[in-house]
Amino acid sequence: MTLTRLPARRPEATAPVVARRDRLDKLDLKVSPYLYVAPFFAVFALVGMFPLLYTAYVSLFDWRLGDDTAKFVGVGNYTELLADPQFWNALVNTISIFLLSSVPQVIVAIAVAVLLNTNLRLRTGFRMGVLVPYVASLVAVGIIFGNLFGVNYGLVNSVLDFVGIGKIDWQADRLASHLAIATMVDWRWTGYNALIVLAAMQAIPPELNEAALIDGAGPWRRFTSITLPMLRPTVIFVVITSTIGGLQIFTEPKLFSAMPGSDTGGSTNQFQTVTLYLYQSAFDNQQLGYASAIAWMLFLVIVLAAIGNYFITRRLSR
Amino acid sequence: MRQRLLATAIATAVVAGLVTACGAGDAADSKIHLTIATFGEFGYEDLLKQYQTEHPNIVVTQHKVGQAAPHHKELFTKLAAGSGLDDVEAIEEGYRAQVMAKADKFNDLSKIGPADAGPDRWLPWKYEGGKSKDGKLIGYGTDIGPLAMCYRTDLLQTAGLPSDPDGVKALFSSWQSYFDAGKTYVQKTGKPWFDTSTQIFNAMHNQHDVGYYDQNDNLVVATNPDIKKDWDAVTQAIADKESAKLVSFGNEWQAGFKTSAFATTVCPAWMLGSIEQNSGPDNKGKWAVSSAFPDGGGNWGGSYLTVPLQSKHPKEAAELAAWLTAPQQQIKAFVAKGPFPSQVQALQSPELLNTTNAYFADPKTGALYADLAKKLTKAQYKGPADGQIQDDVFAPALQAVEQGKSAADGWQQAVAGAQKAAK
DSSP states (O other): OGGGGSOOOOGGGGSOHHHHHHHHHHHHHHHHHHHHHHHHHHHHIIIIIHHHHHHHHHTTEEOBTTOSSOEEOTTHHHHHHHTOHHHHHHHHHHHHHHHHHHHHHHHHHHHHHHHHHSOOTTHHHHHHHTTHHHHSOHHHHHHHHHHHTOTTTOHHHHHHHHTTSOOOOTTTOHHHHHHHHHHHHHHHHHHHHHHHHHHHHHTSOHHHHHHHHHTTOOHHHHIIIIIHHHTHHHHHHHHHHHHHHHHTOOHHHHHHSSSTTOOSOSTTSTTOOHHHHHHIIIIISOBHHHHHHHHHHHHHHHHHHHHHHHHHHHHHTO | OHHHHHHHHHHHHHHHHHHHHSSOOOOOOSSEEEEEEEESOOOOHHHHHHHHHHOTTEEEEEEEESOHHHHHHHHHHHHHHTOOOOSEEEEEGGGHHHHHTTGGGBOOHHHHSOTTSOGGGBOHHHHHHTBOTTSOBOEEEEEEEEEEEEEEHHHHHHTTOOOSHHHHHHHTSSHHHHHHHHHHHHHHHSSOSBSOHHHHHHHHHHTSSSOSBOTTSOBOTTTOHHHHHHHHHHHHHHHTTOBOOOOTTSHHHHHHHHTTOOSEEEEETTHHHHHHHHHOGGGTTTEEEESOOTTSOOEEEEEEEEOBTTOSOHHHHHHHHHHHTSHHHHHHHHHHHOOEEOBHHHHHOHHHHTOOOTTSSSOOHHHHHHHHHHHOOOOOOOOTTHHHIIIIIIHHHHHHHHTTOOHHHHHHHHHHHHHHHHO
């Protein structure tokens, strides 16, 4: 890289040794920092940037898995995708699951953080406790929740039946399946986000609260006027990361399906998300070009969502 | 200062070196290293040990995957990547057509394999199934899944239906009589007759000469009258409340066995293990296997061993595959783990015929399935997307009807889905 550009022995190398050392020092000052960060960027270029760009390239072809004669179709995959009802269905499912999971998740996470910030006994125990779901293996969580939400023999339906509400077909009903999957996501991530919010909460200077207390502000007033505004950057961070995660949701809906190993997301794709459709296109239908187009569309959607998110969160917590 | 620059350069070089240094370096002994990739239980563990003792110059490593789906996903990806496959790769019946579409990436076993692995070793249709369109022998047959009907003797009795082996023959003589008996059962007991409509539909479908594709790989889902007839019969049975609506192989389906949620289920030879495991010791002796199967028998599942072109030792790999699929070895595999042999000689061996399964009411299961296997004459032609149409199109469409969609809408979903999958 930069090293190779170092001047070899140039004719004026007869200059005094001190001057040469000086030049090297300057070079060192300028170049070394870049060399130190270079490994990261080299690895990123290899495993991050290259796949990203190559996916864009593949998305321009009608490329079957193992196909040696892929046909160039230009934006054909994208136009097909925009007219594909299954894609829009998957997008709506994804956004629905994302909203059903993220909105309550952030609100509950802040509430949990407030509770954890009070003077509890066994405070550390509670704080570690909310992180336990995050430690559990995602696949194990998926299998257990799939069982809990079983239509005939699931625990949730047994309880609903017992209290007289009656069984809900968590697999068949679109909204019910989204709720079940959102529950899975929330169970796993709320505690994690609560700890991040808690850390930010503890960084709020106590003087602010004390001053407000002296001015006669109640707990709710102090929460809305001091805590929430001070948490703004953290909440933005939490919202953006949960947006990225939420829009890429894959494992939960895949494992939720009653049909083991199925990528269809239910009998009528009622809970098939965009990544699940991507996976189905790539590895079941073996249409890698089409799958790559889905990947890029998803990327655009996430970028748009992240920008939108940023502005909304900024306005809300102003 | 200069040293720092040097140190940085070295550090960068070391990192770069580490990245490139991965891989490379086979053990430099003179032995031939073979690998074999299987899924589920093939029962090869002891056989491979035996093979290595008999062939001291060969070392075999087996790679096992739990389920067929991930195994085949990996197979197709590595086939596309051009490297990474094992010397011997197992393929399952449901993926056979997809593999045959890439037959140019496999060795022709009739050319490189040993002479004793000839056509007379297998049931004729099984041997033909291992061939590609242009007649190359891609796979040696391992096991098959002859179809029988399993039923709960106690449940049939409570509904006043005959439950002895001869009595049930009338119930299971045709699909019509099967669904009629189901109607009676539902009326008498108020409980479903079979586990899920997909199991029934797949069994019916596999009995036809022409399935989702014709011989020229044209999709005929919309025009093949047999498919529509099966669809109508099965959806009618759903409307008559004959289906327990349990998704095959899911955990509710497994629980359904234990809670006696249904009275009958189609059972290929390899299903007996799951029936026993899922129904549990409490239901021992209540399940029976009937050799009568509606509208004649059928086959469901079974596998082949292939040698991809990627293999560095194709000849040795073919020898290993031929040895493993020889009758005497498949018998041992059957005794160890239960895959039902597809070899003519194995079907006559006393070890197989005398096999009993004490879990079932009439325990002579070995002889029963051997009989069924001999009756099979041919296998349905499978087109390129056949497996997907079965699992990702028709199974969900039937499930949708079980969940309340109308049969007509479900049919439309199935036809549209099949056209998309076959594109």
